[in-house]
Amino acid sequence: MSGYVRNLAEQARAASSVLAALDGAARQALIDAMAAQLDAQRDAILAANAEDLQRAAAANLSAAMIDRLKLDPARLSAIADALREVALQADPLGAVTRSETRPNGLLIERQRVPLGLIAMIYEARPNVTADAAALCLKAGNAVLLRGGSEARASNAAIAACLHAALRAQGLPEAAVSLIEDPAREHVLELLQLSDLIDLAIPRGGEGLIRFVAEHARVPVIKHYKGVCHLYVDRAADPALALNLLVDGKASRPGVCNALETLLVHRDIAERFLPDALAALAARGVQVRGCERTRALAGEHSAAIAAADDSDYAAEYLDLIIAARVVDDLDEALAHIARFGSDHTEVIATEDAATADAFVRRTRSSAVMVNASSRFNDGGQLGLGAEIGISTTRLHAYGPMGVESLTIERFVVRGEGQVRHAESLTNRE
Amino acid sequence: MSGYVRNLAEQARAASSVLAALDGAARQALIDAMAAQLDAQRDAILAANAEDLQRAAAANLSAAMIDRLKLDPARLSAIADALREVALQADPLGAVTRSETRPNGLLIERQRVPLGLIAMIYEARPNVTADAAALCLKAGNAVLLRGGSEARASNAAIAACLHAALRAQGLPEAAVSLIEDPAREHVLELLQLSDLIDLAIPRGGEGLIRFVAEHARVPVIKHYKGVCHLYVDRAADPALALNLLVDGKASRPGVCNALETLLVHRDIAERFLPDALAALAARGVQVRGCERTRALAGEHSAAIAAADDSDYAAEYLDLIIAARVVDDLDEALAHIARFGSDHTEVIATEDAATADAFVRRTRSSAVMVNASSRFNDGGQLGLGAEIGISTTRLHAYGPMGVESLTIERFVVRGEGQVRHAESLTNRE
Missing domain, CATH: 3.40.605.10 (Aldehyde Dehydrogenase; Chain A, domain 1)
Known part of the structure; x- marks a missing residue:
């Protein structure tokens, strides 16, 4: 020294x-x-x-x-x-x-x-x-x-x-x-x-x-990274959820509050995913999906790589997103607990009780109900300029x-x- | 491991x-x-x-x-x-x-x-x-x-x-x-x-x-230690200051919110210190004092050891206190900044402006105006039980x-x- x-x-x-x-x-x-x-x-x-x-x-x-x-x-x-x-x-x-x-x-x-x-x-x-x-x-x-x-x-x-x-x-x-x-x-x-x-x-x-x-x-x-999730609940408004997905992934993919993983309730997957995958493809976003996602991709299925755990853990900071169909809220929360980075989680749902359960059962630094992950930013949240983002829970x-x-x-x-x-x- | x-x-x-x-x-x-x-x-x-x-x-x-x-x-x-x-x-x-x-x-x-x-x-x-x-x-x-x-x-x-x-x-x-x-x-x-x-x-x-x-x-x-100071301002009520001194040092000397150092403004030293030293002696408290303190000790002067920097830095946790006469508030604050541990500082003063300056210019975890250092405790401050005391400024x-x-x-x-x-x- x-x-x-x-x-x-x-x-x-x-x-x-x-x-x-x-x-x-x-x-x-x-x-x-x-x-x-x-x-x-x-x-x-x-x-x-x-x-x-x-x-x-x-x-x-x-x-x-x-x-x-x-x-x-x-x-x-x-x-x-x-x-x-x-x-x-x-x-x-x-x-x-x-x-x-x-x-x-x-x-x-x-x-x-x-x-x-x-x-x-x-x-x-x-x-x-x-x-x-x-x-x-x-x-x-x-x-x-x-x-x-x-x-x-x-x-x-x-x-x-x-x-x-x-x-x-x-x-x-x-x-x-x-x-x-x-x-x-x-x-x-x-x-x-x-x-x-x-x-x-x-x-x-x-x-x-x-x-x-x-x-x-x-x-x-400090914060190491932002592995931010959008969970599209069975009770989501599909058009609203689609807006959150496109804004979260494609508006500025290189930032830490961009989405990295899409989780979709199985009951809405058939209605939501084909449009979502088409919208992502139209913006040049590559998708790495689970089997159920790929099965619903129609004409886009060939373009969707099979996702593994490393895809779910990744912070792409790029026009890439992981996608997974889940059976219920519990499975979505378990996925977030396992792969998340405590940064930002989003739920799209019209069901108030489900929204509350999602808020209560996630402990990330920011939880968004029907709002884009991109709002996790000091200026957007009313703090003025930010000196950094903490995912240290202290x-x-x-x-x-x-x-x-x-x-x-x-x-x-x-x-x-x-x-x-x-x-x-x-x-x- | x-x-x-x-x-x-x-x-x-x-x-x-x-x-x-x-x-x-x-x-x-x-x-x-x-x-x-x-x-x-x-x-x-x-x-x-x-x-x-x-x-x-x-x-x-x-x-x-x-x-x-x-x-x-x-x-x-x-x-x-x-x-x-x-x-x-x-x-x-x-x-x-x-x-x-x-x-x-x-x-x-x-x-x-x-x-x-x-x-x-x-x-x-x-x-x-x-x-x-x-x-x-x-x-x-x-x-x-x-x-x-x-x-x-x-x-x-x-x-x-x-x-x-x-x-x-x-x-x-x-x-x-x-x-x-x-x-x-x-x-x-x-x-x-x-x-x-x-x-x-x-x-x-x-x-x-x-x-x-x-x-x-x-x-x-964490907190390493409590080197807590009582500053007796020139505008202190001497009887009130004496109560704070005795309670702070003698009521339970082995705890971290006990006083370890007494600082006395020179303008009140002659009026305050002889009584203070007598009260401390009556409770079996040993004093380590600066030259000016010893000069004011009268019959107790022989019992007062000369204080050096290590005495001012010490957390005695015992019936021992360091004492120093200071020229003014600035010297008191400089002493606290040099030897303090960010735990508890006390001022005795009837002068509101001096009290405010003392509060503003100390950054310890607790600052007391005309109240005993012993109140720096979760229960006493209204928090209920405490899990610890932090002098980590975070x-x-x-x-x-x-x-x-x-x-x-x-x-x-x-x-x-x-x-x-x-x-x-x-x-x-």
Whole structure:
């Protein structure tokens, strides 16, 4: 261990106390100033990004990776606007969330405080540098950022803007600390700093996330993948279910809230599946189906591969879906319990009791009744920008907004109350 | 790794689904039945406890350890009564905690669900076996218990009662799984089971807790120690402050919410400290003080050892306290930031602005204004029984009641809403 990251983290931790003491207006002004700096430094950021893109091309990175890396004036404006939206969000700190007066007259309040120092470990997208910093600062935290080496020039240029805004407000630059050296050993060092880092959030591919989870001695909130299911109940409205299927699979297949598996009650399979398979085929979606699915596929049956367990466990992130006919709700739930990833489950049904049973008997972070899986997103669920999605059933479960970067503590107000009044007088 | 613990954990995890599907009345009846079993099996439990006590005496365990281990009819009744209180608590599950209708008509609800499988790793006190199981079950979780080897017969006898109640309700005994084999390697095995265990809670001495934190690949919520401070502000009521000091230090010095350090504003030191030191001396409390404290001690000065940094960092858990005169609130806060353990801080002051500044600028799990540190306790703060105290700034911070064994997830109710309506019609 070089101590390089520990040194950065110590400075960031010291800065976290300064951040925590700021009032909401000061944090809002700071994030607005960061957005203004991003606008003002557009040319410098784009020049840095061009450097990253040139290196990416030379290294033969995939077109998808290069697209994630690429900035242009419109994307940069969108990043600055996203910061302005975070600035405008309600202040998550300080407000009393609950309060109770005890029989002894003590007033017990719950109040949100910052977590402290948050480490973000992420891959190609340089917008995360700005987004994550803004969300952490909005909640009064300092942040330690470790972006992907492929985006290092872009990340440094964005961080320079954030630092300029901190300086202009008389605040320590270390409140946003960037690990610029791309060596992977620095991630390992970071993950050991349990005395300094309150939470690490990895964002990226499953490989990165497993690496972080495997090596972390600091708390980690993560999601590995989204194996999201649509269960079409016997009492489903077939047209409604078809809309959920097409939106869930085909509107943006590369995201974690896209559908990966279709489960169909046997009583509706004959009515629903032929249309569903035709609609999927029309959108170029490959289907991997059980025997009953293939039997109902008609002209499409030849195109449907036989599904096995690995298909049901897969997060395709592509125009591929697994399909299975089930005997009843129990079998659908057993399938989800076995193959699901606690991300998002959807039921299409007009039967309220079945909907309630489905909600009660799934424990995923989001359960949708007659709504698309694609709504499992911080913005869509009313949280504002999200710093990540958690399928860790601790602290936060589902999309994480600014509130999930805080914690409730106890504030007790009394007039001299003590537990053992007798101890005050005895032996005197 | 023997697989012994993995096998137990797999069964417990399977049982957690059964528990999660029970309604609140069934969970309440189950815990009541467990209390009744403890009453009915009193003789068997006391006989098992006698075995543990005999082994403890032979092993020359300390008197304090033997006291923690010992059960008698009154203590057993108290354990059963504690279970009945847990049974009576409000059901933490299912209720909608927040709800919002989005512009697109989606109803977004937040709802508490169980964490899943919770592992408790604890030392001598056999009551934890019953308490922890009841709290976990109340919140719909299964629990995997690993008690101290010195209490193994008592723990097994108590677990037998819990199993009898589970059996009588037709529920899997594995919902309360006890690791009976005392080998320490089983704790190591347990701590690796990140695919099965949602949360591990260690309870016991700092050594046990550091061992768990060091080796865990599962999420851990813990507190190492309680280095709790009383800051006597210049605007304190001296009599009130004296009560807080004596209650905080002398009413029960061996607990984590006892005071360990007294900080006194220099402007009130002359008026407050001589009385305070006399009151502490009268209760047999040893003081380790700064130079200014010793100068004000008068007849007691010879008895006051000079304090160094290790005294300020210590959790004495005994009739010993460190004392320091500070120049102002800033110095008090800097002391707390440097030596504190995020557990409990107290201010005595009649000045509302100073009280607010102290609350705002400390981030400990509980901050008390004119109230004893000893109120940092689940029961005293209105949570009911506590499963532990967290100074981990994640998920729960402070005493953890039954609610902290649950997590909020999202339930979305719609009428067929989709994100990208255009994808439903294009290419058809």
